[in-house]
Amino acid sequence: MENTRSVQTPALDQTPRIVIVGNSATAVGAVEALRKVDQSAEVTVISAEPHMIYSRPMLSHYLAGEIERPRLAYRGADFYARHNVRPVLDDAVVRIDPQAHSVTTASGQTFGWDKLLIATGGSPIIPPLPGLDVEGVYAFTRLDDALAILEYARKREARHAVVIGGGMIGIKATDALLKRGLRISMVELAPAILARSLDEVASRMMSNLLVDAGVEVLLENTVTEVRSSEGRLTGVVLRDGRQIACDLLVFGIGVRPNAGLAREAGLKVNQGIVVDHAMRTSHEGIYAAGDVAEAYDLVVDMNRIVAIWPNAYRQGATAGAHMVGVERVDPGGVAMNTVEVCGVPAISVGNGNAPEEGHQVLAECDERAHRYKRMVLRDGRLVGVILVGDINRAGVYTGLIRNRIDVSGCEDALLNERISLLSLPDQYRKHVVTGAGIEV
Amino acid sequence: MKRIVIHEEHCIGCRLCEVHCLVQHSRSRDIIKAFRTERDTVLPRVHVEESGPISFALQCRQCVEPVCIEACISGAMHRDEITGAVVCDEAKCVGCWMCIMVCPAGSIQQNMTGGGASGRHIASKCDLCYGAEVPACVANCPNEALTYEEVPEAAPQE
Ligand SMILES: Cc1cc2nc3c(=O)[nH]c(=O)nc-3n(C[C@H](O)[C@H](O)[C@H](O)COP(=O)(O)OP(=O)(O)OC[C@H]3O[C@@H](n4cnc5c(N)ncnc54)[C@H](O)[C@@H]3O)c2cc1C
Numbered sequence: 001m002e003n004t005r006s007v008q009t010p011a012l013d014q015t016p017r018i019v020i021v022g023n024s025a026t027a028v029g030a031v032e033a034l035r036k037v038d039q040s041a042e043v044t045v046i047s048a049e050p051h052m053i054y055s056r057p058m059l060s061h062y063l064a065g066e067i068e069r070p071r072l073a074y075r076g077a078d079f080y081a082r083h084n085v086r087p088v089l090d091d092a093v094v095r096i097d098p099q100a101h102s103v104t105t106a107s108g109q110t111f112g113w114d115k116l117l118i119a120t121g122g123s124p125i126i127p128p129l130p131g132l133d134v135e136g137v138y139a140f141t142r143l144d145d146a147l148a149i150l151e152y153a154r155k156r157e158a159r160h161a162v163v164i165g166g167g168m169i170g171i172k173a174t175d176a177l178l179k180r181g182l183r184i185s186m187v188e189l190a191p192a193i194l195a196r197s198l199d200e201v202a203s204r205m206m207s208n209l210l211v212d213a214g215v216e217v218l219l220e221n222t223v224t225e226v227r228s229s230e231g232r233l234t235g236v237v238l239r240d241g242r243q244i245a246c247d248l249l250v251f252g253i254g255v256r257p258n259a260g261l262a263r264e265a266g267l268k269v270n271q272g273i274v275v276d277h278a279m280r281t282s283h284e285g286i287y288a289a290g291d292v293a294e295a296y297d298l299v300v301d302m303n304r305i306v307a308i309w310p311n312a313y314r315q316g317a318t319a320g321a322h323m324v325g326v327e328r329v330d331p332g333g334v335a336m337n338t339v340e341v342c343g344v345p346a347i348s349v350g351n352g353n354a355p356e357e358g359h360q361v362l363a364e365c366d367e368r369a370h371r372y373k374r375m376v377l378r379d380g381r382l383v384g385v386i387l388v389g390d391i392n393r394a395g396v397y398t399g400l401i402r403n404r405i406d407v408s409g410c411e412d413a414l415l416n417e418r419i420s421l422l423s424l425p426d427q428y429r430k431h432v433v434t435g436a437g438i439e440v
Numbered sequence: 441m442k443r444i445v446i447h448e449e450h451c452i453g454c455r456l457c458e459v460h461c462l463v464q465h466s467r468s469r470d471i472i473k474a475f476r477t478e479r480d481t482v483l484p485r486v487h488v489e490e491s492g493p494i495s496f497a498l499q500c501r502q503c504v505e506p507v508c509i510e511a512c513i514s515g516a517m518h519r520d521e522i523t524g525a526v527v528c529d530e531a532k533c534v535g536c537w538m539c540i541m542v543c544p545a546g547s548i549q550q551n552m553t554g555g556g557a558s559g560r561h562i563a564s565k566c567d568l569c570y571g572a573e574v575p576a577c578v579a580n581c582p583n584e585a586l587t588y589e590e591v592p593e594a595a596p597q598e
Contacts, residue, residue, distance in 0.1 A: 029510075057513040061534045071532065074515045310511035310542065317510075338537045345550075347541050391537055392549045399544025421498065421545070422491035432544050433446055433501065 016041045018323055019103055019111050021093045021261070022119030023047030024056060025309050026290030028075060029316025030117055030323070035083045038324035043085045044111055046103070048092035051143050053079060057309055059146045064176035072143065093120075096265040098283045115323040118262055118273060118281070118288040119316060122255025122307060131226035136233030137249045140173045153248060159183060161248035162236050164223055166193035170252030171206070171339055177250070178213055178342075185216040185244050187223055197337055197348035201365060202372055202386050209342045209370070223249075255307060257292045270294055272305040277329050279319035287323060289315035298332035299350040299383055299401065306335045334402060338391070344370045347394045350401045351376055351384035359383070362415050373415065380408035393419050399432060400424070441524040443591045444568070444578060446496050450585035451488070453495035457577035457586060458484040461499075464569055464576035481553045485566040486577045497577060497586055499566035500547045502526055508539035508548060508565075516563070525568040535561035 018034070018041050020027045027045055034041065055074040061067050080087045091105040102112045124139035126132070136156070138149045152158065159182060163174045166188030174186050186193070192203040193210075207217050218238065225237040226249065235245040257272040268274040268282035272294040275281055279289045289295070290312035294303045311333040318330040336349040352374060354361075360377040371389035375382060375397070381404050385397040396419050400407060405428050407414060413423030421429045459471070461484040466474035474482065486499040506526045509517045516532035517539055519525070528539070528548075539548050540563060551564035569575040578586045 055513050055515065057536065058534065061536075067534060071514070071534075074513075309513050310507070310538065313510045336541055338541055340537075345537055347537065349541065391540060393546045394537070394541045395539075395543035395548070396546040398542055402544070419546070420489050420491050422489050422494055422496075433496075433498070 016114045016324070017112055018043045018115045018117070019113040020045045020117045020119055021047075021096075021103065022117075022121060022290070022292075023049065023051075023053055023087070023089070024119065024121055024290070025074075025312035026117075026119035026121070026316035026319075028053060028079075029313035030119065030289070030320030031079075031083050031085055033317035033320035033326075033328075034324045037321065037326055039084070041324055043083070044088060044113075045080070045085055046088040046091060046093055046105060046111070048090070049142065049144070050090035052077060052089075054143055055309075056141065059140070059143065060172035060176045063140070063146050063149065063173065064179040066179070093261060096261050096286075098265050098267070098286060101285070114285065116286045117279075117316075117319050117323065118286065118292060119290050119312075120258035120261065121291040121312075122257050124251055125253040125256050126251050127222075127253075129223060129226055131228055134226065134228040134231050134233050136228075136247055137226065137251075139251045140169060141255055149248070149250065153180065153182070156232075156247060158248040160185070160244075160246045161250060162187060162223065162244055162246045163250045163252050165252035165254065166190070166217070166219070167196060167252070167254055168194065168337055168339055169254060171210075171341060173250050173252040174210065174215060175339075175341055177248075178215065182248070183214065183216075185218060185246065186210065187218045187221050187238065189220065189222050191220050193217065193219070194339065194346075194348075195353075197335070197353060198346065198386055199353040199374055201363070201367075202346060202348075202353075202374065202388050205367060205370060205372060205388055206339070206341050206344075206346055209344055213342045255291060257305060259292055262286075262288065262292075274303065275315075277332075278322045278327070279315055279330065280322070287319040289319045295330065296332040297335065298404075299334050306333050308333075308335070308337060310336075331402075334398070336398065344389060345391050346386070346388045347391045348386045349384060349394065349398045350382075352386035354378075354384055360411075362411060364415055375414050377407065377411075380406045382407055382414070390417070396421065396424075400428075403428065403431070441502070441590070442568075442588050443502050444499060444566075444575060445587045445589050445591065446498065447585045447587065448494065448496040450583045451496045452583055452585070453488055453490055454582065455488050456580050456582060457486045457497045458488060460576040460580040461486045461566075480555070483549070483551055483553060483564050485547075485564060487547070497581070498545060498547055499577065500526060500543075501545050502568075507542040507544070511538040511542045513538055520571075523568060523571045525571075526565075527567045527570075528563050528565050530562050533562040535563060537563070539563050539565075 054072040095104040124141045163186045223236045227235040262273045263269045273288035279287045291307040321328040354376045362375040365372045374386040376384035382400045463474045466478045466482045516529045548565045578588045
């Protein structure tokens with residue numbers, strides 16, 4: 001196995017008990033990794049949500065009507081049974097006791113553990129606005145949110161939605177509701193949409209696509225008040241005084257880590273729970289991973305939360321393996337995401353939107369054809385890339401970023417329409433081609 | 441598990457691997473029909489990388505710890521239980537392109553064949569010809585630039 005080394009597991013008189021709080025990408029990564037090497041540990045997965053493991057990112061495809069509900073399942077219904085895991089669903093953990101090695105749930109159950117993984121992810125950010133507690137106002141991060149939005153929109157024949165947030169989640173909600181035929185006004189506080197991952201050019205391209213599709217894109221603005229009548233949403237008031245009549249309001253701002261339990265338990269928490277390269281927290285035996293953890297980001301070379309699915313899965317796998325005695329080191333994550341607006345895909349990896357100052361920037365743009373490519377280099381190494389339109393070679397760039405490959409002299413190749421592995425440094429090409437132990 | 445081994449020095453860039461991969465994944469599995477009537481509905485999953493006189497055919501490397509599986513949000517990308525190959529369940533795939541974003545070999549691509557709103561919108565990759573004794577690209581390489589061999593798992597990397 002990559003990045004792994006077996007270590008002596010201390011002899012335990014009893015079967016080790018592992019408790020995982022959370023039932024999403026991180027938990028699945030952990031369970032799959034630990035069961036690869038260990039069949040004996042007693043594993044319990046506790047989740048506040050009542051549902052089987054589902055894919056959070058697939059919610060936008062479900063909201064859009066592209067898939068039916070069964071396809072939200074990220075793993076088969078037999079996942080727990082096959083991996084010999086006891087699921088405890090619809091019961092939130094309310095307390096972690098690091099001294100007694102136990103967790104307590106809302107229903108009053110207590111579970112003891114030898115190893116604990118906190119994989120509680122995040123909760124939607126909802127600003128405290130006056131008048132929010134009415135029908136027609138929803139967050140968009142959980143299956144229950146998506147179900148509620150769909151049921152409400154159907155029942156009330158919703159026509160005009162206001163989406164708050166022009167980041168990844170806001171855009172995905174917008175694109176989905178657009179596919180459902182709603183009129184949409186999108187409100188974003190920043191001067192550009194997707195500003196955290198795209199540069200000005202790419203952001204403008206995506207924004208234009210939305211505008212062309214009929215979306216009202218409102219920048220440097222926000223909702224300050226919610227209007228309703230008889231307990232039902234009727235409109236919003238914006239910061240600039242404008243009023244928009246609407247029958248659906250969706251918060252797509254982002255998530256805040258669910259780190260409260262850890263903080264109360266005395267673990268070290270900054271924005272998220274502080275973890276090392278093995279996802280260990282400041283307390284012996286307690287691990288944290290996924291959207292709730294501040295783990296190593298190898299592009300910015302520091303620990304921070306990068307709330308994306310692949311990081312959650314991989315960090316979960318690192319923690320899972322470690323909990324059963326496999327000394328596995330997490331190589332670190334890279335911020336990255338894909339988004340598609342009106343059929344045009346965009347990908348951003350690493351610091352794709354870094355300023356030209358202090359970096360070497362290579363770019364090529366054909367706005368009419370919805371194609372754009374921006375590459376950011378620092379000290380001869382690729383540290384970020386943005387691709388709009390033609391994204392088929394994105395992974396080649398990501399590989400160069402992850403492996404910190406010196407690409408000086410290959411600049412032309414980087415901008416080539418279909419970057420060839422043959423134009424990359426020989427050693428690296430061999431590494432990629434033989435990555436799985438294959439000799440060239 | 442058997443893997444496809446690339447012998448760069450034997451590749452003459454004839455692209456027969458691409459042709460036969462396409463035929464293998466076509467409905468008719470007939471070279472004439474596949475190219476005459478199915479050309480717009482099927483893609484090859486192996487691609488010849490070329491630079492001057494050097495070339496080699498590249499398909500999924502069957503990584504030991506596949507980043508495409510780690511990044512897949514739908515659960516479509518998985519390791520087949522019988523063959524052990526990393527494959528994409530096209531009925532599950534929604535075409536979010538997360539796998540394309542992370543594959544360092546660039547060996548996954550968008551399959552948008554069929555055209556328009558009713559067309560496909562999924563990720564396409566090598567499936568080792570679904571448990572075939574020898575994948576089509578290997579079987580049809582005239583120069584043994586691709587071979588199918590039992591290769592031990594990678595040693596731990598640095
Ligand atoms: C609409 C949307 C679209 C997205 N699209 C993408 C995308 O395209 N690509 C991408 O990479 N990422 C995407 N993301 C982000 C991705 O979903 C997250 O990074 C990922 O889900 C994190 O997984 P996790 O396991 O760490 O936490 P979560 O998925 O947040 O799961 C947390 C789990 O913990 C449980 N829990 C929380 N508190 C408690 C408690 N006190 N007791 C018990 N259980 C608890 C929850 O019920 C849940 O099961 C998207 C997110 C959203 C909301």
